[in-house]
Amino acid sequence: MTRKIERAAVLGSGVMGAGIAAHLANMGIPTLMLDVVPRELNEAEKKKGLSLEDRAVRNRIVSTNKAALKKQKPSPLTSKASLDLIEVGNMTDDMEKLQEVDWVIEVVVENLDIKKKVFAGVDRYRKPGSIISSNTSGISIEAMAADCSEDFQKHFLGTHFFNPPRYLKLLEVIPTKNTDPDVLAFMKTFGEDVLGKGVVEAKDTPNFIANRIGTYGLLVTVQEMLKGKYSVGEVDSVTGPLIGRPKSATFRTLDVVGLDTFIHVANNVHDQVEGKEKQMFEVPDFMKSMLEKGRLGAKSGQGFFLKKRGAEGSEILQLNTETLDYEPRQKLKTQATEIAKQEKGAKRKLKAIVSAKGDRAGDLIWSIMKPVLVYSAELYGEIADDVPSIDEAMRWGFGWEMGPFEIWDAIGVKESVERMKSEGETMPSWIEEMVSEGHEHFYKQKNGNVYYYDRGSYEQKHSNPKSINLKRLKETKEVVKKNSGSSLVDLGDGVLGLEFHSQSNAIGLDIIKMINYAIDEVDRNYQGLVIGNQGKNFCVGANLGMMLMEAQDFNFFEIEMVVKQFQDAMMKIKYSDKPVVSAPFGMTLGGGAEVCLPASAIQASSETYMGLVEPGVGLIPGGGGNKELYIKHLRNIPQGLDVDLQEIANSVFEKIAMAHVSTSGEEAKENGFLDQQDAISTNGDHLLYDAKQKVLGLAKSGYKKPKRTKVPVVGEQGYATMLLGAKSLVLSGYASEHDLKIAEKLAYVLAGGRVKEGTLVDEQYLLDLEKEAFLSLIGEAKTQARMQHMLVKGKPLRN
Numbered sequence: 145m146t147r148k149i150e151r152a153a154v155l156g157s158g159v160m161g162a163g164i165a166a167h168l169a170n171m172g173i174p175t176l177m178l179d180v181v182p183r184e185l186n187e188a189e190k191k192k193g194l195s196l197e198d199r200a201v202r203n204r205i206v207s208t209n210k211a212a213l214k215k216q217k218p219s220p221l222t223s224k225a226s227l228d229l230i231e232v233g234n235m236t237d238d239m240e241k242l243q244e245v246d247w248v249i250e251v252v253v254e255n256l257d258i259k260k261k262v263f264a265g266v267d268r269y270r271k272p273g274s275i276i277s278s279n280t281s282g283i284s285i286e287a288m289a290a291d292c293s294e295d296f297q298k299h300f301l302g303t304h305f306f307n308p309p310r311y312l313k314l315l316e317v318i319p320t321k322n323t324d325p326d327v328l329a330f331m332k333t334f335g336e337d338v339l340g341k342g343v344v345e346a347k348d349t350p351n352f353i354a355n356r357i358g359t360y361g362l363l364v365t366v367q368e369m370l371k372g373k374y375s376v377g378e379v380d381s382v383t384g385p386l387i388g389r390p391k392s393a394t395f396r397t398l399d400v401v402g403l404d405t406f407i408h409v410a411n412n413v414h415d416q417v418e419g420k421e422k423q424m425f426e427v428p429d430f431m432k433s434m435l436e437k438g439r440l441g442a443k444s445g446q447g448f449f450l451k452k453r454g455a456e457g458s459e460i461l462q463l464n465t466e467t468l469d470y471e472p473r474q475k476l477k478t479q480a481t482e483i484a485k486q487e488k489g490a491k492r493k494l495k496a497i498v499s500a501k502g503d504r505a506g507d508l509i510w511s512i513m514k515p516v517l518v519y520s521a522e523l524y525g526e527i528a529d530d531v532p533s534i535d536e537a538m539r540w541g542f543g544w545e546m547g548p549f550e551i552w553d554a555i556g557v558k559e560s561v562e563r564m565k566s567e568g569e570t571m572p573s574w575i576e577e578m579v580s581e582g583h584e585h586f587y588k589q590k591n592g593n594v595y596y597y598d599r600g601s602y603e604q605k606h607s608n609p610k611s612i613n614l615k616r617l618k619e620t621k622e623v624v625k626k627n628s629g630s631s632l633v634d635l636g637d638g639v640l641g642l643e644f645h646s647q648s649n650a651i652g653l654d655i656i657k658m659i660n661y662a663i664d665e666v667d668r669n670y671q672g673l674v675i676g677n678q679g680k681n682f683c684v685g686a687n688l689g690m691m692l693m694e695a696q697d698f699n700f701f702e703i704e705m706v707v708k709q710f711q712d713a714m715m716k717i718k719y720s721d722k723p724v725v726s727a728p729f730g731m732t733l734g735g736g737a738e739v740c741l742p743a744s745a746i747q748a749s750s751e752t753y754m755g756l757v758e759p760g761v762g763l764i765p766g767g768g769g770n771k772e773l774y775i776k777h778l779r780n781i782p783q784g785l786d787v788d789l790q791e792i793a794n795s796v797f798e799k800i801a802m803a804h805v806s807t808s809g810e811e812a813k814e815n816g817f818l819d820q821q822d823a824i825s826t827n828g829d830h831l832l833y834d835a836k837q838k839v840l841g842l843a844k845s846g847y848k849k850p851k852r853t854k855v856p857v858v859g860e861q862g863y864a865t866m867l868l869g870a871k872s873l874v875l876s877g878y879a880s881e882h883d884l885k886i887a888e889k890l891a892y893v894l895a896g897g898r899v900k901e902g903t904l905v906d907e908q909y910l911l912d913l914e915k916e917a918f919l920s921l922i923g924e925a926k927t928q929a930r931m932q933h934m935l936v937k938g939k940p941l942r943n
Contacts, residue, residue: 147330149173149246149275149338155235155262157209160279160307161251166213166220167309169229170750170810171338171826176245178235179206206232220310222750222808235265242269249303251279254408259288267292275327277303282351282412286320297322301331304352305341306541311751314540315341316352336608340750340826342540344533350416351409353527353534354541357548359410359425361516365394366428368511370465372504376448377462378476382505383512386481387497388490388545395448395463399441403434424515430465437468449473480506490545491554498555513551514564520548521572531586531596532605549586549596558584574599592620610830614643614678625661629654632662638671638843639836649679651735652687653706659713659739667721672839672847675717675739676727676832682752683728683736686710688761692931695922704919710735710767711911718742718772719849723842727835729828733757733805737817738765741772744842744849746822747835748809754817755805760940762882762927764890766918770800771910774894775855777816789902790865793858793894797866801887803940854904857896866891882926882943889917 153176154165165177181202185194194201210232213220221227233241242248248266252258259278266276272295278288285302292300302318315335319328328345335343346352351359369379376395384393398406407427414425434440434447441447450461450470461470480500484493498513500506520534528534535547546554561571561579578597588595588602594616595602607613617633624632629646642662644655659675666673676682694702717724717739726740729749737754740746748754756769764770777792798804799815806812809824818824825834858865870887873879879887893913896905921927926943933941 147246147275147326149334151245152176152247152249153178153242153245154249154251155179155266156251156253157206157232158251160305160309162209162213163220163307163309164249164251164279164305165210165230166226167305167339169226170222170310170808171340172229173338174229174231176231176233176238176241177206177210178233178238179209181205181234181236202234202237203232206234218308218311219807220308222310223810223814226810235262239265239269242266242274243271245270245274247275247277249277249279254280254283254412256283256287259283260291263288263292263296267296270296274299275331276300277331279303279305281355281409285318285348286322289320289322294322298324299327301328302346302348302352303331303335304346306354312541312543313340313342314354314537315339315343316346316354316537316541317343318346318348318352320348336827337610337830338826340828342536342829344528344537344540346533346537347527347529349527350413353537355409356413356523356527357516357520357534357538358542359406359413360519361512362394362398362406363410363424363427364515365512366431367424368508370428372508372511374476374508375462375474376465377473379508381475381477382481382497382509386484387494387509387513388551390543399447399449401441402443403431403440403447407431407435424519430468433468434463439463439468446470476505476508478503478505494546494551495555498560513555514567514569517548517552517560518564518569518571521575524572524574530598530603553585553587556584557586589616589619592616608829610827610833612832612836614641614832624665625658627654627658630658632658632665635674635832635836637836637840639839640666640670640673641832641836642673642675643677644683645677645679646687649677649681649683649736650685650687651683651710651739652690653709656706656709656713660716663716663720663724666724670722671843672723672725672744673720674725674727674832674835674839675743676729676835678832681729681731681736683733683739684731685734685736685757686767688931689935691922692928692935695928695931700919700923703922704915707766707915707918710738711915714738714742714768714772715907715911719852720744721849723839723847725835725838725842727831728752728754729831734765734769735767738767738769738772741769741776741817744821744847745838746818747831747838748812748818748822748824749828749831750809750824750826751828752809752812752824753805753807754812754815755803756800757803757805759801759883759886759890760803760930761934762886762924762930763921764886764893764914764917765800766914768911768914770796770890770893770914771855771907773800773816776819778855780816780819787856789856789858790862793862794866794869797887797891797894798869801870801883801890852907854906855896855910856902857894857899857905857910859895859899859901859903860897861901863891863895863898866895880943882924885924886921886927889921893917 151174152168154161155178157177157179165175168175182204189201210230250262252262289297289300301323304316306312306314317331332343335341380393380395383389384391410425410427438444439447448463452459452461460473462473464471480497480503484497487493487496497506498510531549535550538544538547586597594605596605621634629652631643633641635641662673723744725745725747726743727747728740729752732752732754734757737756756765758765774796777796781787806815812818825831870884874884897913929943930941
């Protein structure tokens with residue numbers, strides 16, 4: 145049977161339900177969202193003379209929650225147009241519509257009796273063969289469906305999304321003993337390929353995988369904090385990036401999640417386990433007092449931290465866990481923290497700090513790590529069937545850089561087990577056997593494959609062929625060429641990959657040289673080129689520090705040479721004989737966007753934040769970005785329609801002058817950075833594969849490089865029109881005189897200088913105007929102040 149999901153339904157429109165509906169809509173799936181009917185009228189409805197029978201009243205809860213999606217930050221929507229795919233209704237009048245959907249997801253209150261009642265209704269109305277799932281965070285999946293029909297139970301399973309569904313990668317899929325294996329296999333593939341998730345199969349146990357271990361780890365941290373008399377701020381200062389965890393560390397994470405939610409999850413395990421484990425899930429008294437006082441975190445305005453505004457600005461205060469008063473935030477700084485900060489990479493940092501016996505920070509981290517590693521090992525086989533599932537759940541669900549067994553490998557299995565035993569810990573038997581057999585790693589790599597330890601032997605880890613891992617690829621295939629900022633890697637099938645690996649993937653001369661080499665090599669010997677990488681972001685722009693240093697030394701000849709080389713490299717990408725596909729993701733700013741715009745096609749990640757942001761540092765794009773975005777907009781005009789050059793120029797001018805950055809790949813398309821030949825990958829892990837397939841598709845279809853044509857511009861009159869808006873912003877106080885100077889230069893470049901409207905100009909002419917404007921601006925003291933501020937503070941200076 146060929147399964148497909150063309151339409152879905154979400155039952156429950158709270159924060160999680162609406163977030164799941166939004167994510168489905170983002171993926172292009174029409175979604176019916178239902179909720180309960182209100183029991184009474186609100187004041188606004190009374191004033192309008194409405195009754196409980198009016199449709200607007202009956203759908204009020206779900207309609208309000210749908211509307212709230214537009215206001216949430218970060219936005220659950222990749223495009224405002226996604227809202228149009230969400231239809232609203234209620235669970236009294238509209239259950240018959242479930243006959244039209246292929247997947248029903250339940251996201252109602254965490255109460256077994258209520259869920260069973262909802263599923264009885266679903267079973268009555270669903271069409272045979274449709275898939276049903278629950279988004280519960282811990283209630284027994286099997287118990288929910290116990291009273292439902294055989295067909296229902298065959299097509300039922302748990303699908304636990306993490307909040308917010310758009311941004312958190314993990315999707316735990318939990319089958320029951322009655323779930324059809326084909327349904328399970330389909331949902332795992334659908335979750336990865338269509339929903340863009342990292343899918344882990346979990347067992348039907350309390351809180352599944354990530355919340356079970358994550359909640360345990362948070363409670364261990366709280367207990368060790370109290371035992372060692374550390375402060376909330378001290379704990380957060382060392383339990384974030386220093387040990388491979390998110391910036392929100394421990395207590396800021398709890399403030400974001402909400403203390404009420406956290407306590408509910410903790411109690412769920414507490415009520416279902418026994419003995420020592422039950423004690424570990426006992427919530428400390430001070431947290432219960434916080435709950436009673438309504439100090440829930442971000443949702444209530446105060447929790448473990450309180451942001452207080454004073455005469456000298458905002459200050460972050462920390463909670464005193466003894467008095468429940470707020471006090472100045474503290475940080476933990478020791479010899480171990482300073483040594484760890486000097487190390488490169490999460491593995492080396494973590495090993496350095498846990499090895500520091502007798503150090504206040506080292507002892508804290510070890511006391512937190514030790515029980516979590518042992519607990520994870522004890523749960524192996526109970527919550528998941530293999531080590532990678534546990535590690536992936538923690539990385540994708542909690543944002544850890546390494547899962548528990550990856551952490552164990554990083555700090556050394558043999559030595560850490562010996563230390564734990566010397567401190568009185570009892571090891572699970574399978575860990576004892578592993579060490580006694582001489583196995584010192586949970587993971588091994590061989591011939592580009594990853595193997596994991598599994599009860600006495602090593603099993604090959606399943607790898608989706610759509611997930612290209614550049615690091616492993618470089619270990620097994622010859623790197624064609626490499627320099628300090630980039631590598632040229634053979635991706636197979638006649639496609640080369642150009643990887644950036646400079647600091648922040650910033651573009652310097654090393655990357656420019658590699659682009660030139662790559663195009664020549666591809667034109668001679670390959671089918672095409674993918675420009676992509678697997679760093680934190682695709683590229684944050686050109687090497688700003690190098691540019692500023694040269695400008696302060698008055699080396700304008702050097703800067704002109706670099707700008708010219710960058711422009712030439714971008715033109716080389718554009719007019720390559722073979723297809724070049726850029727694969728942006730994350731921050732794709734300034735020069736990063738300029739690398740994408742001239743490519744034969746762009747294969748963007750769904751989470752791509754693209755923009756030409758140079759005005760924020762007092763400049764305009766210098767690598768051809770102005771010209772290429774303008775041309776891209778011209779190309780987006782449907783054939784046969786009259787072209788309003790002024791409207792296009794105004795649109796491009798505004799996007800660059802205001803430094804607009806897309807909040808998604810879909811918005812990048814709406815902003816004109818992507819066009820009809822470009823595409824978006826929903827799963828970031830598949831991005832390089834999708835880009836490679838796009839190269840091969842273009843090559844197979846007989847790719848011809850674009851012909852050099854002249855570009856129509858708006859000229860002097862259009863230049864004046866663009867400046868009107870900029871001057872009005874200055875007069876109203878929304879822009880500075882220096883902003884106006886930047887806008888004048890940008891408008892002049894986009895207008896094509898002092899020519900007549902409609903004049904056809906050569907691309908090189910526009911590049912020369914751009915270079916001249918860039919050089920004049922970088923010599924300005926106020927521009928250099930902006931550049932300095934960005935490098936030091938990481939945010940724009942308005943001067």
